[in-house]
Amino acid sequence: MAAPPAKGEVQWMPVPEAPANCPPGLEYMMQIDQLLVHQKIELLEVLTGWEQANKYVVKNTLGQQVYFAAEVSECCQRQCCGSAREFKMSILDNAGKEVMCMQRPLRCDSSCCCADWRPYMEVEAPPGNIIGYVTTEKCACLYPTFMIQDASQQNVLRIHAPVCGSGCSCSPKFHVRSLDGQDVGLIQKQWSGFTKEFFTDADNFGISFPMDLDVKIKGVMLGALFLIDFMFFEHGGGE
Structure with missing residues (x-):
């Protein structure tokens, strides 16, 4: 598992006091209504086009790092399956502890005969404890509506999704x-700038949600952001 950057390299968000009903690691979410997610550029991918596992830093609006996110996936799937690949997104806190993970199974393209193609993600916090799901209501090729569900799969x-998807020049x-x-x-x-966009698929995202939203649902929304990145903006490997 990838380790987060050393503490001396970044300014980490101070650890807030957690209430009794808050999953360990999600206490950061209590004081946040916006997050900035920056994908790290992999030099090997830039030079060779060989798809690498994605890594991200997650910051608050003060620029303090809240989490470090690292994709765990098979090399063969990254090259051959592209954005449809199976992966786990491991979310680490400022102590390097895995506090959340998002699991996305391998999905066939919607044009194939496989029935198991619809985008889907399971979110756990801490790992092993499901806090929610990300599913879709409509066909992924027709601008899907993503559903954020709680642990009991209630919407x-x-x-x-925007009509223009990833093809428009706006954000x-x-x-x-x-x-x-x-x-x-x-x-x-x-x-994120022409050079970065042209030579890599590294992306920057912003996410906002109500301050008083359940921290578990905030965690599921972060999972939805990663799923959206893979579906709309990940163009390496077999694509």
């Missing part, structure tokens, strides 16, 4: 809405 929020916005249609948050890809 909590919807995320609507695509994925609107987060309550079940009755009210806007409550946003996931948006940020422009």
Whole structure:
């Protein structure tokens, strides 16, 4: 498992006091209504085009690092299956402890005859304890509506993909809405500069949600961000 950067290299968010009902590691989420997610550029991938496991830093609006995220996946799948590959996203806190993980199984392309193609992610915090799921309501090729579900698979929020998807020149916005249609948050890809966009698939994202939203659901929304990155903006390997 990849280790987070040494403490001397980054400014970490101070650890807040956690209430009794908060999964260890999610106490950071209590004081946050926005997160900035920066994918780290892999030099080997830039030079050779050989798809590497993704790594991200997750920061608050003060620029303090909240988490370090590292993809765990098979090399063969990264090269051959591209963004459809099976992966685990391991989320580490400032002590290097794994506090969350997101599991995404291998998904066939929607054009094939396989019935198990729809995007899906399971979110655990701490690892081994399911706190929620990310699923879809509509066909992934027709701008899906993502569903944020709690541990009992009850729908909590919807995320609507933009019509332009990854093909427009603007910063695509994925609107987060309550079940009755009210806007409550946003996931948006940020422009990271022509050179970075042209030579790599490294992305920067912003995510916002209500401050008083259940920290478990905030964790599931972070998982949705990674799923969206793979579905819409990951173009290496077999793609």
